[in-house]
Amino acid sequence: MKFSISAALTLILAAIEAEAAVQGFDISHYQATVNYQGAYNSGARFVIIKATEGTSYIDPKFSTHYTGATNAGLIRGGYHFAHPDSSTGAAQADYFLAHGGGWSGDGITLPGMLDLESVSSKPTCYGLSTSAMVSWIKSFSDRYYSRTGRYPMLYTNLSWWTSCTGNSNAFVNTNPLVLARWSSSPGTIPGGWPYQTIWQNSDSYAYGGDSDVFNGDLAGLRRLASG
Structure with missing residues (x-):
């Protein structure tokens, strides 16, 4: 059987690409129980856990999930579901930081x-203009940075970001992108980001929550956690 150089190169590149990705997942109180150790044993190395919404809601499972993830050896962090119509971005960043959303350069x-998406009970863009939305996100991001020395990751999808920020590229050089697209590929990257840092590729993960994939190797994931 003949085996061309181009075919061999394709296989090598595919193997490199497969290695340069780390499985993870995200969870909230909707996942009452999570098999953290099972996830770790299967190859997952990180989890993103819902902490807060707005300035009045704390996810009741956050502490349980955070402790369980830590004990299993997973790199972990919190997320905040944005309500841009209810208070300033800075106020919501402060609330997030006060209830689990902090960061320290401990490597884990x-x-x-910051979770930016629509909810059915609200207007798609929470009644804000594209410029007002960009300003709101910047308010959250800048406050988070001023208090932690890190810019928050931004979770969104192509449709929401295009509609609600005018496909703004204001965060390309500061905030890692967490792209939501439940498909076989990330597709079009919004906002001028050259690539996604994390891709939420499915709303179902075997060990709980949604499936996330870090766009890099484990050393890169650790760098993201270390600053």
């Missing part, structure tokens, strides 16, 4: 993540 804590 991810920078906090």
